Amino acid sequence: xxxxxxxxxxxxxxxxxTFVSVRDDDEDGFFVAASVLTASVSPFTxxxxxxxxxxxxxxxxxxxTWSLSILGVQHxxxxxxxxxxxxxxERREAVIAAGARRSTEGPLWLPDALASFWCxxxxxTPVNDQVLxxxxxxxxxxxxxxxPLMRWxxxxxxxxxxxxxxxxxxxxxxxxxxxxxxxxxxxxxxxTWPAVGSPAVVWVQSVRTE
Numbered sequence: 215x216x217x218x219x220x221x222x223x224x225x226x227x228x229x230x231x232t233f234v235s236v237r238d239d240d241e242d243g244f245f246v247a248a249s250v251l252t253a254s255v256s257p258f259t260x261x262x263x264x265x266x267x268x269x270x271x272x273x274x275x276x277x278x279t280w281s282l283s284i285l286g287v288q289h290x291x292x293x294x295x296x297x298x299x300x301x302x303x304e305r306r307e308a309v310i311a312a313g314a315r316r317s318t319e320g321p322l323w324l325p326d327a328l329a330s331f332w333c334x335x336x337x338x339t340p341v342n343d344q345v346l347x348x349x350x351x352x353x354x355x356x357x358x359x360x361x362p363l364m365r366w367x368x369x370x371x372x373x374x375x376x377x378x379x380x381x382x383x384x385x386x387x388x389x390x391x392x393x394x395x396x397x398x399x400x401x402x403x404x405x406t407w408p409a410v411g412s413p414a415v416v417w418v419q420s421v422r423t424e
Contacts, residue, residue: 243270
């Protein structure tokens, strides 16, 4: 099995999606990260996998405070712009359009995120072409409501496996909150995602990513 096949197989492991940002002098570094986990509880630390060529890596490992915002379905367009073939200027415009604000610690953050954390790196471990950065959480922002954005099968969207009446109730809540979905969407791999209203799965929106 080749590397692409292994990567594709592991893409079936669903995960949340985050926006990571750090301020380096007068420059903002930011990226989308799905590879995030709780490294320890006391003290509370988060671990994020950062590509070795990312501009944000140096300030993160040099002691600058960095922020991590947990994204909701309302951020799917932002993620599409940040992970697509866009220029640095287009990515900065997308972050501004998404409502990012400057925090007192320096890095940008998203006020409408499901939760935001400010961290300082306590360890950085190179792992081939990535660096596993562990940051101690210094501060937590307000906890928001809403459906989480998920990454699954190289796509971004949101699913809820709820049978029967619970699925119908969930669909009604999504509609009231403004998260409408259209007809079944083709996922580019010979399958379709059920539209809102399916008795088994609610797929709010999806954007393919490589």
